[in-house]
Amino acid sequence: MAAGTPLYRPPPPLLDDACALFLDVDGTLLEFASQPDRVRLPPQALAVIETLSDRLQGALALVSGRPLHELDRLFWPLQLPAAGLHGHQFRGSETSPGSTVPEALSHFKREALALARRHQGVMVEDKGSHLALHWRGAPHAAEQVRALAAARIGDIAGYRLQPGDHVVELVPADVDKGGAVRTLMRERPFLGRTPVFVGDDLTDEYGFAAVNANGGWSVLVGRRDDSHANYGLADPGAVHAWLRANAENPASAFSPPTEQT
Template structure:
């Protein structure tokens, strides 16, 4: 499917009882923070997400680059269906076997530590089988971080580079958010519904493409161009407003009645 021109994107319609909603987290539900640990849901967001999950019969899932235990911390006490680490972890299904730490991965970690020492503000997020290098607190280091990752990826068999917003991540080549959506859509309560994927980053393009191909639709958050998303919301605040409107009684969502 070709990318959709930004001029053709409009606000997403309301959900109905036949939808399955897949939500990216960082940049979609959470504003970015200097480090991944500093994020927080806006006040009042958790009850809205809880209510919308109920209205959709539980067919609301988080699809994130964060591991599941981090998602559970951010959304506590709510524990939603979720795909963590871009789909490497899937709640209710066996975790994908993580590759044993290789010498090449250890070499990359050591090089990243040296780079972070040279560029204060670079954050190394070790996710076990994955490693993410953030430069939000050191924007001038972005080119150095990217060059480091590109220099090492050729030695990491079975991995690929996943760029994001002020981050580049080394992830298994056979894992992405689109495959996570496809896996969840084969399970109850998602099976047989229309998938709706909401996300902001390059990692979410896989989810957009999967949702569109499965007869659903997709929503880009932010102003990025050259996306496969069909609809658009300008920022995280607009996402939460849209979610809230989908929980309110009225003519726009009488399908829930």
């Protein structure tokens, strides 16, 4: 779907068992809170996600800007396939956030913390190799936060700005959620399935583009006119209702692709 399309998008159909489901977390499964470490999953949501994951033979993954250890904490006791830090981390990968932090990013962090001290409600979230500046608690400071990030990004080699909902992140330039989806789709149990990506934010557009290019479905949570998504759900409550309907939907007779011998 091209930019400039109407705000209204139809709700996604129910999944069939040949789908692979990729879920963003904040703003998609979780309502936003002024502090990301304070949000919690609604009751019963975990059971629905587990049922649906079983139905899809494990082809349900989280694709989030959060690091993996936070995803595991939020979804405990489930340990779902996941791409953390926008696809910088995969479960079982050797990527270690914090192991390759450029000096210029550390310098920028000190400047950002100084700005946060001047504006109560601005929050600097250190994710190791990524840095997020939140202003949900300080909307008056939005322009100053954005201006500081825009002024400095050119000094931090190999990094780009990732704007989001009341946040701007500094992330490695070669990392985005589209790459995360493509990486996961190369392996079982995702391989050969129809990819479905559900997300709310600008960073999820990379995921939408990746699934659209592979004959999948892209589902925008909330409304935005400049989105690649071809379906829409109003808010996290609507996402959970859709997941519940999918978990209760009788399984179809999908056979995953067999090994080439």
